[in-house]
Structures are given as C-alpha cells and as structure tokens.
Amino acid sequence: MGKKNTNRLYPNLVQAVVSALQTIFTEDYYADKVIQRLLKSNPKWGSRDRAFLAESVYEIVRWYRLLYTVLGQEPKTEEDWWEMFGVYYLLAGGALPDWKEFSRLDAEQIKKRQTELLKDRKIRESIPDWLDERGAAELGEHWPESIAALNRMAQVVLRTNQLKTTSAELAELLSKDGIETRTLENGGLLVTKRRNLFATKAFKQGLFEVQDFSSQQVAPFLQVEPGMQVVDACAGGGGKSLHLATLMENKGRLLAMDTAAWKLNELKKRARRNGIHIVETRPITNSKVIKRLEGKADRLLLDVPCSGLGVIRRNPDAKWKLSNDFIERVRKEQADILDRYPRMLKPGGLLVYATCSILPSENRKQIDRFLETHPEFELEEDRTILPQDEGFDGFYMARLKKREN
The missing domain is CATH 1.10.940.10 (NusB-like)
Structure with missing residues (x-):
C-alpha cells in the first residue's frame, strides 16, 4: 500500500x-x-x-x-x-x-x-484464504507476482475510433482539454493526466472509447475483414463489438447478442455515438435463437462470463464477493456456451474464446476439453496475458478454426 x-x-x-x-x-x-x-x-x-x-x-x-x-x-x-x-x-x-x-x-x-x-x-x-489457495494451485510460481500486480491501481486506456480520427489527432484534441496521454504500441492512448473524460467534446463525438490495453487485443485476434458476417455472442455493453465494427471499416454485418437484453440497449447508444451502423442487436431468449444462425458466421467471438480475476484492480470488491462455488458455476456456463454456440460458425470460419480471468481452469483447460469433444475444430493460437506482463489487465484468448470438411 x-x-x-x-x-x-x-x-x-x-x-x-x-x-x-x-x-x-x-x-x-x-x-x-x-x-x-x-x-x-x-x-x-x-x-x-x-x-x-x-x-x-x-x-x-x-x-x-x-x-x-x-x-x-x-x-x-x-x-x-x-x-x-x-x-x-x-x-x-x-x-x-x-x-x-x-x-x-x-x-x-x-x-x-x-x-x-x-x-x-x-x-x-x-485476499481471502480460498483465493490465495486457488491462485497458488492454478498459477504456481506466477501467482505471487500476479496478485501483487492486481492490487495496483488500474490505468486508464483509450481506444481511438479509427472510423473518425487518428490517435495523433485525438491526443492533440484531448490535450486542449487538459488531458495528457501517451501512445501505446497498438495505437491506444494511456491517460497520464486526466479530467472528466466523458464530459469532453471528443467523447461526445464518438472519437474514443475507454478500453484497457489487454481488452483491445481481442478484436484484432479474431482477424475480421470488411464485408464479413460476424457474431459477438456474449456482447454485454458492446466494447468489443464496436472495436470489431471499426476493424470491419463499418462494412458487412455484426450481430451482437447477449442473454441480458438491457446490456444491448447500451450498445445501441454507443454505436450511434461512434457512427457505426453495421451492428444489429439480438437478445438470446432461448436455444432457437442460436439454432437459427447455424452455419451463418464467418467469425464468432465468445467473450464468455468469467470470474473476472484479471480485472480485480478495477473491481476490488469482487475479491469479497467471489467464491469457489461461483467459479465452478461460471466454468459450467463457459463449457455450455462452448458446446452450443460454435454451431453458428461456417466451415473454415474462426472462433475466438476470451475471458478476463487468469485461471487456467477457465482458460486453456476449457479449450482442451472442447477440442477433445469437438474434433471439427483445431486450435490456431492462444495467448495468456498476466497482469504483471505489461502492467494492464489479465486476459486470455484462444483462436480456433472450424475445419472445411
């Protein structure tokens, strides 16, 4: 401290x-x-x-x-x-x-x-005893450094809306409002001196979104292209949906789905502010919603519900609300989504499974289990970002390809 x-x-x-x-x-x-x-x-x-x-x-x-x-x-x-x-x-x-x-x-x-x-x-x-025990069991020698990093205050990172401006132009505009930034390797802006970001003209004009550096790695990992049919099946408030639409240059179709319809309402507002018109929202009200989309998607993002242990520096009270029982329940939910949702993907299409957790039981072990029971998929690449690696949130992402035959 x-x-x-x-x-x-x-x-x-x-x-x-x-x-x-x-x-x-x-x-x-x-x-x-x-x-x-x-x-x-x-x-x-x-x-x-x-x-x-x-x-x-x-x-x-x-x-x-x-x-x-x-x-x-x-x-x-x-x-x-x-x-x-x-x-x-x-x-x-x-x-x-x-x-x-x-x-x-x-x-x-x-x-x-x-x-x-x-x-x-x-x-x-x-941290609670159970969390220390679980972290040590799953992450071994990496756990002490990981939990120490997760107790540091989170940094604020902006993702430039490339449909409307460049990172250099945005940085200059923000500096006029007394907000100082440093450009990161991916073009994101690390805020080094801040005021109320959401009161700026730049935000109201949809020139940026607040999104951590690690989270910004997920959308490019899916390798989308303009004109594609893309599904973000656990879209939530839509941060990654907006990023995907930007990478698609606002061309094609992006279907943002979630079991919580109220979250999708926030996405609609954000899309309007960002000048994005290819996003369509659809609540997942029953299994038929998924079934109707069988074989339709070129790309599929599954940013699944998780423990959120990779982002507890932003939500420190989660340490006191989480439990082993909750993590086991969410692991079952992750496995269920992995079993049911990939049917939406076309042969030859790509799927990215992502979490903001650092626990292997929610990450690579879920992918290994999925591949054992779904031989029509192969793992292209996976990436684990620990909070001590670059000083940002902990994340996991795995890209899988659906075989052509």
Whole structure:
C-alpha cells in the first residue's frame, strides 16, 4: 500500500467515505455504483473532493483484509468504520487530525502491526484464504507476482475510433482539454493526466472509447475483414463489438447478442455515438435463437462470463464477493456456451474464446476439453496475458478454426 491522496481531511468527506463503505460491505452493493450515486447526489463537490472520495473508497475496499487485521476486528458499527478509515489514512502516509473518532488510534502501534502482518501473503495482498489457495494451485510460481500486480491501481486506456480520427489527432484534441496521454504500441492512448473524460467534446463525438490495453487485443485476434458476417455472442455493453465494427471499416454485418437484453440497449447508444451502423442487436431468449444462425458466421467471438480475476484492480470488491462455488458455476456456463454456440460458425470460419480471468481452469483447460469433444475444430493460437506482463489487465484468448470438411 503506497502513498495516496493525503490532503487535509474534512469531516463531511470522511463521513461520505464511511457511509459508502457501509453500503458496500453491509448491503452488498458494488463499489462503482455506490461511488457513482454518491458523486451524482453531491454535484457541488470539486474535482479534488471527488477524487479523494473515489480513491479512498476503492483503496479501503482493495486493502480491506489488511486494514481490518491491523485494526484488530472487522468493522461492524459506524464508529468502527471511522477507525478503519483512520488506519488507512495513517498507512497511506497521512497525519490524523485530533478528532474524537480517531482518539483510540495509536499511529506507532498501527505501523508496527502492519510491518508484522506483511509477512503473510494473504494479509499483505489482502485476499481471502480460498483465493490465495486457488491462485497458488492454478498459477504456481506466477501467482505471487500476479496478485501483487492486481492490487495496483488500474490505468486508464483509450481506444481511438479509427472510423473518425487518428490517435495523433485525438491526443492533440484531448490535450486542449487538459488531458495528457501517451501512445501505446497498438495505437491506444494511456491517460497520464486526466479530467472528466466523458464530459469532453471528443467523447461526445464518438472519437474514443475507454478500453484497457489487454481488452483491445481481442478484436484484432479474431482477424475480421470488411464485408464479413460476424457474431459477438456474449456482447454485454458492446466494447468489443464496436472495436470489431471499426476493424470491419463499418462494412458487412455484426450481430451482437447477449442473454441480458438491457446490456444491448447500451450498445445501441454507443454505436450511434461512434457512427457505426453495421451492428444489429439480438437478445438470446432461448436455444432457437442460436439454432437459427447455424452455419451463418464467418467469425464468432465468445467473450464468455468469467470470474473476472484479471480485472480485480478495477473491481476490488469482487475479491469479497467471489467464491469457489461461483467459479465452478461460471466454468459450467463457459463449457455450455462452448458446446452450443460454435454451431453458428461456417466451415473454415474462426472462433475466438476470451475471458478476463487468469485461471487456467477457465482458460486453456476449457479449450482442451472442447477440442477433445469437438474434433471439427483445431486450435490456431492462444495467448495468456498476466497482469504483471505489461502492467494492464489479465486476459486470455484462444483462436480456433472450424475445419472445411
């Protein structure tokens, strides 16, 4: 846990952090939604106040186990949560004001206790026992470095909408709004100094989408071309659908599907903003929807539901909501999708299976199982991106070809 935003404390902001944490941990809400709602209900807060609140909440959620172990107990009352914040603030390098809420905290003892606890990886990396055991069992020697990387704050990366502009033009336009970027090897832009990206004219004109560097590797991996019939069968909000449509130069047909129809509504809005007209959305309401598309697709993307362990730096509360049982359920769902959805592909077509997980049981092992039972497919290439490899999200992708005969 490094140095954080330790500016002067204000009681109303700390109270807002405390209230947000109570909602996340006692009412089982997701951190991003709680923060979003809190910021929306306090529009008069300045950018520094908003940044303090978001960073404090995310970091306390990220380091929850370490912090409550240093404190000596899991927080139950509002008073406990104030002390939890105090522990976090001290360990982040701040000096606590002389407030009654922090009167029982001894800075020297807290720092001494932290030093002792850092010897235990489960406490040091602030993860549940079961997750440490599973990570070590599946990733072996890579696990310590992987989980340490997943505890670093996520970077913000933009994908340029090449239908409308270039990365160089976008970078110049954003710089006029005080947003500084660095160009990555794939043409993506790493944001090095940010303001509200979504309030910029560039965003409203559909010149970019926020998409992590690792996630941006998936669409090109499918090797689409203009004029093709492409299916994104687990499209969700449509980030990869938009990327595919861009690579297709807005020519052909891209069918975005999902079992959650409400997610596809967001995709329609994003497609309009991006100036993309080849995307058609279709909810998967029953097995007949898949059956009707048998042999129709030149390319098929299966960005399947997964544990999301590769992206927990963005969703640190997932560490406390996940379980072994959940991972086993999602593995069954992945296997079911792999068994049923590839029928949509034409002979000679390509399929990409992708997850934002780093667990082999959700990744290569699923592909090996599929190939054993589906000899009509062959593996062309697969790629594992661990979070420590390039400093971005953990991802897996495998490209398979359906044999001609």
